[in-house]
Amino acid sequence: MEEILHMSALELGKSIREGKISVSEAAESCLEQIRRKEPDISAFLFVDEDGLKQRVKEVEEGIRQGRYTSPLAGVPVAVKDNICTRGMKTTCASRMLENFVPQYDAEAVKRLEEAGMIIVGKTNMDEFAMGSTSETSYFQTTKNPWNTKHVPGGSSGGSCAAVSAGEVWMALGSDTGGSIRQPASYCGVTGLKPTYGRVSRYGLIAYASSLDQIGPIGGNVKDCAAFYDVIAGKDEKDASSSPVPVETAVWKEKEDLTGVRIGIPREYLGEGTDPQVKQAIEKAAALMEEHGAFVEWFSLKMTEYVIPAYYIIACAEASSNLERFDGVKYGYRSADVQELHEMYKKSRQEGFGEEVKRRILLGSFVLSSGYYDAYYLKALKTKALIKHELDMAFQKYDCILAPASPSAAPELGTSLKDPLKMYLSDIDTVAVNLAGLPAICLPCGMDSQGLPIGMQLIGDCFQEKKILETAAVYEKLRGSFPVSWKEEM
Amino acid sequence: MSRKIDDATMDNVEILAKLALSDEERERAREEMEKILSYVEKINELDTDRTEPLVHILESGNVFREDEVTNGSGKEESLANAPRKKDGQYMVPKTV
Amino acid sequence: MAKQYETVIGLEVHVELSTKTKIFCGCAATFGEEPNTHTCPVCTGMPGALPVLNKKVVEYAMKLGIAANCQINRYSRFDRKNYFYPDNPQNYQISQLYLPICHDGWLDIETASGNKKIRIHEMHMEEDAGKLIHDEWEDCSLVDYNRSGVPLIEIVSEPDMRTAEEVIAYLEKLKMICQYLGVSDCKLQEGSMRADVNLSVREVGSETMGTRTEMKNLNSFKAITHAIEGERARQIELLEEGRQVIQETRRWDDNKESSYSMRSKEDAKDYRYFPDPDLMPVVISEGWIEDIKKQQPEFAPEKAKRFQQEYGLPQYDASILTQSRRMADIFEETAGLCGQPKKVSNWMMGETMRILKEKGMDPEELSFTPSHLADLILALERKEINQQGAKQVFEQIMENDVEPISYMKEKGLMMVSDDGAISRAVEEVMAENPETVEDYRGGKEKVLGFLVGQVMKKMKGKADPGKVNALLREKL
Structure with missing residues (x-):
């Protein structure tokens, strides 16, 4: 069993295709690890043990009959709980959607199922993806598998923790301002935030529609690339999904980084950054330089404006996106309300948590009459400047190298007390969303507490292949990264 | 110092957000909002006179569907999660 | 003030x-x-x-x-x-x-x-x-x-x-x-x-x-x-x-x-x-x-102008008919089929409008087949039906889009075109009213109307009064 858990997703897929491991063996070892780890980690909101048996049979048959030919066919995955799964509760970790059972699949879910992947369950997150620690979940607090006194990061904390704890090989997350990359960094796993429009948002419960993007989380770069291949591509149901053809992520393996130009923005490693993070990034840069990459420090002067622009835009969109949660069609409705607006106000008051309410209030404010121009419109203009500056950078560099967070995972219970401080910690990730760029996060070191440190490789729009190739070479140069749960076995 | 968010503004925002905050929550929310707003006003340092607001990251326009019926009856699915329903309709407190 | x-x-x-x-x-x-x-x-x-x-x-x-x-x-x-x-x-x-x-x-x-x-x-x-x-x-x-x-x-x-x-x-x-x-x-x-x-x-x-x-x-x-x-x-x-x-x-x-x-x-x-x-x-x-401009239809003012020129309609007719595209289309198709634009216009503006108003309908809701009205107008022309019968048939065209000729036959509304039948009726009437016949022959031409009426009655209205008139004069 343990041997299966230590395989990569692609290795597992290959073994399944070759008949060396059965789909049910894979699923069973996954469930066993979940049983072992969940009491400490609490990554899952729901594990679909019953549905799994049925699905395993179906997939085994499908593989045999040649219906499922994906390299990931038969591989169990977890899905973040803001991605709709038909007939399976999808809560956004909110009391508001505690009992919501979607009658439709998200496009990404549909595609992974068509590839023969198996959904094990739904993972915990910050409520409606609003938060950086997964602590704003209404239901439970997920712990960092490396040290359960620490947060897993957020908002895709459950998905990253589940992969990190070996409970599942891969997971789907969503990234609006770093929600895949930052928890991937904290949990020592690999996560890809694709170019905006690359993966259909249909069925992803919107936080900030112009920034949201679904992406894969896994144990290594190649697994993520293969998963990305499964879910990426134009979807007629999402007008914002791009018609640009997906460059397959199956590439010819490179030995070194000759010809790859890498830029490191000074502002991302300034004062607020933990020196240990800075060291880890510098070490990674040196390693890549040693193996042929051209590495150069440069300046992104707009960096100090990314948090303000991000929070104005994200909260504005969120305030509108979350209006549909009103107690009429689905979701929580306060008991014994007599009057219409009383129903709205009480249902939303009781159904949403504090952080969600704060962002709705902020968003309502910045869009309200008299403030729209000064905040919202100004933020859209700031976004244009940020995008422009990054466009310029990509004329010089193939990839931007940066940390995914100024520090390793903070301790539980220390972040929510000061929301502004928590927002500021998103400094390394939000520009990518504002500019719609693809970025991968993978581990590049450990801090003195034994917590992982991650690095981002950011590419220009639709240059997923370039960052994945570069990341894969780095990963090989770095050598295998420790696994959080290995020593306990 | 006058507050960034006065009582009337806070009342208005609460109505727009359709939330029934407790007094304590309301004060805390207001304080946090004021703090955050003061911080985000940093963007006012930027000269954006000649900058167009950027709404869509991708250039693609004209994403259409053809005028063809693709959906059958969605009644069951649409009402499956309704907190209260009657005669195939969603039930809400009276609107008039 | x-x-x-x-x-x-x-x-x-x-x-x-x-x-x-x-x-x-x-x-x-x-x-x-x-x-x-x-x-x-x-x-x-x-x-x-x-x-x-x-x-x-x-x-x-x-x-x-x-x-x-x-x-x-x-x-x-x-x-x-x-x-x-x-x-x-x-x-x-x-x-x-x-x-x-x-x-x-x-x-x-x-x-x-x-x-x-x-x-x-x-x-x-x-x-x-x-x-x-x-x-x-x-x-x-x-x-x-x-x-x-x-x-x-x-x-x-x-x-x-x-x-x-x-x-x-x-x-x-x-x-x-x-x-x-x-x-x-x-x-x-x-x-x-x-x-x-x-x-x-x-x-x-x-x-x-x-x-x-x-x-x-x-x-x-x-x-x-x-x-x-x-x-x-x-x-x-x-x-x-x-x-x-x-x-x-x-x-x-x-x-x-x-x-x-x-x-x-x-x-x-x-x-x-x-x-x-x-x-x-x-x-x-x-x-x-x-592309869109090319597809734009002819609107009411141009259409009205064309109707005046092409069909010789009075300005009044043309402007009323073009108030509704449906009505204008039906007019045009009917006129094309029967070649009597003014007659079609009269039917549209008279009976059609009257019935629409009576039923509280919009001209856009008109749904009869133009050939049905055309056939009716031609039947009138051929004197196969009289004006009153035609109105009755038209109501059915409006209501149920009936095919007029078969409806006329079915309901016995066809005019008798058989001269023999009319002659027989004339002879009968003359025989039944010898005094009136004498009055006429004596110079009282006014009584002709009475005799025509009697013949029409015998024919149950299904004869052309002109023909009856001519036959009577002939025999008198």
Whole structure:
């Protein structure tokens, strides 16, 4: 069993295709690890043990009959709980959607199922993806598998923790301002935030529609690339999904980084950054330089404006996106309300948590009459400047190298007390969303507490292949990264 | 110092957000909002006179569907999660 | 002397488009089905559902914009209008505020006081809301989303109208254009055309605008006329009393024939419009506009002119016939089939209009087959039926679209063309009325009418009176 858990997703897929491991063996070892780890980690909101048996049979048959030919066919995955799964509760970790059972699949879910992947369950997150620690979940607090006194990061904390704890090989997350990359960094796993429009948002419960993007989380770069291949591509149901053809992520393996130009923005490693993070990034840069990459420090002067622009835009969109949660069609409705607006106000008051309410209030404010121009419109203009500056950078560099967070995972219970401080910690990730760029996060070191440190490789729009190739070479140069749960076995 | 968010503004925002905050929550929310707003006003340092607001990251326009019926009856699915329903309709407190 | 007031009126007209599907999803946009059957995750505002724009809606908006002399925005976008109400499943309506598809146009209207140009500020695309009905039993409201997401075009006029008559003329014109384009059937009663009236009053001669109110829920021209009169009087009364008009939305109550304020504490009237990130911009090229222009139909004024020239119709006929595209089309096809345009026009303007009016129908609802009217006119021409019988047959054509010749045969309405039969009847009548025959022969020619009548009676009206007349004279 343990041997299966230590395989990569692609290795597992290959073994399944070759008949060396059965789909049910894979699923069973996954469930066993979940049983072992969940009491400490609490990554899952729901594990679909019953549905799994049925699905395993179906997939085994499908593989045999040649219906499922994906390299990931038969591989169990977890899905973040803001991605709709038909007939399976999808809560956004909110009391508001505690009992919501979607009658439709998200496009990404549909595609992974068509590839023969198996959904094990739904993972915990910050409520409606609003938060950086997964602590704003209404239901439970997920712990960092490396040290359960620490947060897993957020908002895709459950998905990253589940992969990190070996409970599942891969997971789907969503990234609006770093929600895949930052928890991937904290949990020592690999996560890809694709170019905006690359993966259909249909069925992803919107936080900030112009920034949201679904992406894969896994144990290594190649697994993520293969998963990305499964879910990426134009979807007629999402007008914002791009018609640009997906460059397959199956590439010819490179030995070194000759010809790859890498830029490191000074502002991302300034004062607020933990020196240990800075060291880890510098070490990674040196390693890549040693193996042929051209590495150069440069300046992104707009960096100090990314948090303000991000929070104005994200909260504005969120305030509108979350209006549909009103107690009429689905979701929580306060008991014994007599009057219409009383129903709205009480249902939303009781159904949403504090952080969600704060962002709705902020968003309502910045869009309200008299403030729209000064905040919202100004933020859209700031976004244009940020995008422009990054466009310029990509004329010089193939990839931007940066940390995914100024520090390793903070301790539980220390972040929510000061929301502004928590927002500021998103400094390394939000520009990518504002500019719609693809970025991968993978581990590049450990801090003195034994917590992982991650690095981002950011590419220009639709240059997923370039960052994945570069990341894969780095990963090989770095050598295998420790696994959080290995020593306990 | 006058507050960034006065009582009337806070009342208005609460109505727009359709939330029934407790007094304590309301004060805390207001304080946090004021703090955050003061911080985000940093963007006012930027000269954006000649900058167009950027709404869509991708250039693609004209994403259409053809005028063809693709959906059958969605009644069951649409009402499956309704907190209260009657005669195939969603039930809400009276609107008039 | 009492002050003189002028009424200033602008209209916001919503026209429901006759597309097959809704604006943002593939649900049918038809009505009269069981509640919530035409629904899907998109038009019920399910979490994660996304809108995709129906191309036809853009085309219809362009057609209407071009017909109303508007500028077409080469780059247009959708915005969200945020407000909570249960008929609106997302609690925001997808509409256009900042960059509407059409702007700055005009329509020419004609009233008793002459011609006038009414400027159009803008036209935009948006989605309709669902329907709310009150449930007396439970004292609650029930929501049906079948109409949610049906495409609308909102046409916003400048405040260029001064009287109810002008308002009606403007709406009639708009309706006619929509019907000519086939973009909407524009039925006020059924809600496929809805007009909100923005009205203010000011002293005659004043250049500044008074405070306006917006009146909603006007379902007929009668309601619009009454609402305008009532609101004008209400505002003047307020001003005369030295009070102020409050800018507000008022709802018209058709039963009470009065309006009431819709304001409430929870109604913040701050819609927080912002660009909808889920929808991509609409980019319209010159080529696209040209294509649409090429497809534009011939509108009423040109058609009327052509009818005068081509068919030799009087101006009056031509203008009445072209008020409705349906009517004009039926006229033209019928005239082509029977080659008697003036006769067709007479049938359309006489019997057709009479029956439509009697039934309270719109000319657009005409549904008979043109060849049926053509055949009837030809039968009349051939004297196979008399005028009265023809009217009877036409009623059946209007009602059931019957095939006239077989109907005439079936109902025994065919005229007797057999001279022998008429001769026999003449001889019989002469034999039965020897004194009258003598009177005639003695020079009393007036009695001929009586004899003709007797023959017609014998023929049960199914003979040509001219022929009867001629035969009688011959035999006398």
